[in-house]
Amino acid sequence: MEFCDDCGSMMKTEGDRWVCGSCGAEKPRESDAESGMVTTQGQEEGEIVDLSESEEDARPTTDIQCPECDNDRAFWELKQIRAADESETRFFTCTECDHKWREDDH
Incomplete structure (x- = not known):
């Protein structure tokens, strides 16, 4: 996850760049920095458990x-x-x- 240096909003990836959805600022992606990031891609969907009764x-x-x-x-x-x-x-x-x-x- 990357945050915009200008406005602090969360940025999204577009190819080899990070793009801010709020202000449009861009910066290059760095593979070394991204290797430690956690993503939801490829994770198995788990069962949703309703704990309200317990x-x-x-x-x-x-x-x-x-x-x-x-x-x-x-x-x-x-x-x-x-x-x-x-x-x-x-x-x-x-x-x-x-x-x-x-x-x-x-």
Whole structure:
């Protein structure tokens, strides 16, 4: 991949020259410099995997009792909802019933 020295846009190859699609600047191609570049040509197409269903499993969990169903496991996350000099608030979501609750420092 080569970038234009004049405008910073990505350049494309046209024969033995690099050409900027934005400003039209050109410069010669150098085979020594291009030997270390990675291209997508000749790479096999892989299978596209939808990870959206597994995203929930990637969230961190902790041992805490759900106030609704007494399950002992919940997903957790921290959010800064008050002033920056105050501690973050912990939000929990039960892994069984999806009940949500929060816990503040006192």
